[in-house]
Amino acid sequence: MNTPVLVLNVNFEPINVCNTRRAVGLILTEKADMVLNGRGWIHTVSIAIPRPSIIRLEHMIHRPRPRVKLTRREVFRRDEFTCQYCGRHASDLTLDHVLPRHLSGEHAWTNVVTACPKCNHHKGGRRLEEAHMILMHLPTEPPSNAYYIFGRHLIENNEWEPYIQGW
Numbered sequence: 407m408n409t410p411v412l413v414l415n416v417n418f419e420p421i422n423v424c425n426t427r428r429a430v431g432l433i434l435t436e437k438a439d440m441v442l443n444g445r446g447w448i449h450t451v452s453i454a455i456p457r458p459s460i461i462r463l464e465h466m467i468h469r470p471r472p473r474v475k476l477t478r479r480e481v482f483r484r485d486e487f488t489c490q491y492c493g494r495h496a497s498d499l500t501l502d503h504v505l506p507r508h509l510s511g512e513h514a515w516t517n518v519v520t521a522c523p524k525c526n527h528h529k530g531g532r533r534l535e536e537a538h539m540i541l542m543h544l545p546t547e548p549p550s551n552a553y554y555i556f557g558r559h560l561i562e563n564n565e566w567e568p569y570i571q572g573w
């Protein structure tokens with residue numbers, strides 16, 4: 407019941423991901439329609455309903471375009487799971503504040519990068535210049551298009567692809 411379900415606005419704009427339990431609740435209360443199923447059936451006491459993969463709200467939700475949340479996982483994804491100092495892929499990646507927090511470095515997209523433990527340790531609490539290190543890419547906020555925002559779900563939900571493209 408925790409499988410992610412893509413939520414579309416009335417105009418088919420992808421706006422959110424919720425779990426199956428919530429999606430079924432929205433369908434049963436007629437707040438949303440099923441757009442795509444294909445995941446089998448859910449049996450309740452009295453009825454069986456198809457398990458949704460994509461639903462569409464019945465009423466338009468007006469809200470600003472979603473932005474990518476600044477989380478470890480999203481920083482790693484932006485940086486393609488690559489240390490931004492040495493270019494290595496590592497399984498034990500860390501977050502590095504380019505300008506260290508104790509020097510008033512912000513916790514913001516433009517100041518956080520993926521670093522391997524070795525580079526992070528080497529840099530310590532120093533500025534780049536002091537540590538004689540350079541970044542492979544200047545960190546920026548990821549694009550706020552639907553394809554990027556919901557793209558991390560595509561591996562397991564590739565049927566979403568046509569619905570998140572172009573938004």
Ligand SMILES: [Zn+2]
Nearest residue numbers: 489492522525
């Ligand atoms: Zn490194």
